[in-house]
Amino acid sequence: MASDYSGWFVKYHVGLDGVVAAFPAIVHSYPEPFTTFCQDYYAFSMLSVIREEKEDQSLLLLNVSNKVVSYRFKDGT
Structure with a gap:
């Protein structure tokens, strides 16, 4: 969110291909x-x-198939 709360902007773009490859059931x-x-x-x-x-x-935490998965923004691991 912008510092004056006037709008949103994209800070991270997350490619979940690696998560899908590891957890195809999602x-x-x-x-x-x-x-x-x-x-x-x-x-x-x-x-x-x-x-x-x-x-x-920085990282993202996801609930995938009842498991907690961490996703690092820098390298997508």
């Missing part, structure tokens, strides 16, 4: 109405963003 599909296509979505919950003093050490 991918769910549902059929699009009136088509033969299926839309995928990921079943997970974001628990917290932990901001460290050094920005490159």
Whole structure:
């Protein structure tokens, strides 16, 4: 959020490909109405963003398949 609370901005972009590869059961599909296509979505919950003093050490905590998974922003591990 902007320092004057006037709006939001993107601080982190998280690619969850590694999480999906490690936990493929989080991918769910549902059929699009009136088509033969299926839309995928990921079943997970974001628990917290932990901001460290050094920005490159900050991480994201996710609940994935009833497990807590940490995701480091710097290297995607």
